[in-house]
Amino acid sequence: MPNTVPAQTAPAGLFRLRLRPVAGNLGLWIGAAILLLVLAVAIFAPMLAPHSPYTQSLADRMIRPAFMGGTWEHPLGTDHLGRDVLSRLLYGARMSLVVGFGTIAISATIGISLGLAAGFFGGRVDAAVMFLLNVRLSLPIMLAAVALVGLLGNSLGLMMLILAFFLWDQFLVVTRALTMRLRQAEFVQAAQAAGFSDGRILLSEILPNLPAPLVIVATLEMAHAIMLEAALSFLGLGIRPPATSWGLMIAESKDFVFFEPWLVNFPGAAIFILVAGIALLGEGLRARFEAGNRR
Numbered sequence: 001m002p003n004t005v006p007a008q009t010a011p012a013g014l015f016r017l018r019l020r021p022v023a024g025n026l027g028l029w030i031g032a033a034i035l036l037l038v039l040a041v042a043i044f045a046p047m048l049a050p051h052s053p054y055t056q057s058l059a060d061r062m063i064r065p066a067f068m069g070g071t072w073e074h075p076l077g078t079d080h081l082g083r084d085v086l087s088r089l090l091y092g093a094r095m096s097l098v099v100g101f102g103t104i105a106i107s108a109t110i111g112i113s114l115g116l117a118a119g120f121f122g123g124r125v126d127a128a129v130m131f132l133l134n135v136r137l138s139l140p141i142m143l144a145a146v147a148l149v150g151l152l153g154n155s156l157g158l159m160m161l162i163l164a165f166f167l168w169d170q171f172l173v174v175t176r177a178l179t180m181r182l183r184q185a186e187f188v189q190a191a192q193a194a195g196f197s198d199g200r201i202l203l204s205e206i207l208p209n210l211p212a213p214l215v216i217v218a219t220l221e222m223a224h225a226i227m228l229e230a231a232l233s234f235l236g237l238g239i240r241p242p243a244t245s246w247g248l249m250i251a252e253s254k255d256f257v258f259f260e261p262w263l264v265n266f267p268g269a270a271i272f273i274l275v276a277g278i279a280l281l282g283e284g285l286r287a288r289f290e291a292g293n294r295r
Contacts, residue, residue, distance in 0.1 A: 028284025
């Protein structure tokens with residue numbers, strides 16, 4: 001009888017993100033490719049941009065894109081101030097990604113910290129955190145963000161803080177639910193029996209087992225943050241000139257939408273593609289996570 005060797009499986013946390021084949025998940029590949037492409041464009045914008053995004057030339061204003069009879073010196077045309085549209089699109093990618101990543105970093109820190117505390121300690125701590133969550137959910141994000149930005153100012157850092165203030169609730173809900181489940185796990189009880197402090201248990205035992213669901217939440221909330229920034233910039237409460245963002249480009253071109261719609265279509269398409277790519281990435285990660293849990 002041939003010798004058989006039992007299969008060895010590597011230990012992994014209950015919710016630890018595992019690398020699995022993703023060839024069958026087309027959305028995940030497309031989303032990752034779009035995000036990486038936009039990231040590369042943002043990093044290398046100074047080398048890719050044919051002109052400065054800030055240089056104005058009234059003699060070159062409203063030049064149409066090359067495929068509409070314009071010139072290849074300005075492949076996507078120029079705006080009402082003679083600024084190159086392609087260059088502004090490339091630099092606008094930087095602003096969208098900075099706002100997206102910066103906002104999510106802040107909101108994740110807030111939501112995960114509150115979720116860990118509420119899920120692990122329970123009792124009055126949980127009640128206080130849930131009260132904060134109810135207060136947050138009672139506030140309409142767009143109206144409250146417009147009011148705060150208009151009241152406090154619209155610098156980049158302050159805008160990210162304000163957006164993060166309204167985007168931590170999903171991180172809290174997911175972290176709290178998983179922490180409440182994990183605190184009953186044997187490895188957590190073993191750590192408590194060994195005399196580990198609560199802080200050490202939270203940081204070294206529970207938090208490392210949460211990345212997969214939190215990465216999914218981060219991708220979806222990042223898309224939300226980018227859309228909110230574009231909306232605030234469109235209303236004149238976001239990024240200020242001479243800096244450029246896709247929402248600001250739409251706001252500056254809205255008066256020409258019936259005459260030169262391409263001025264609005266290009267930044268609008270850029271926002272759509274980036275948000276759709278991030279959404280596809282998040283949905284793909286969710287599908288892979290669920291498939292991994294079923295195995």
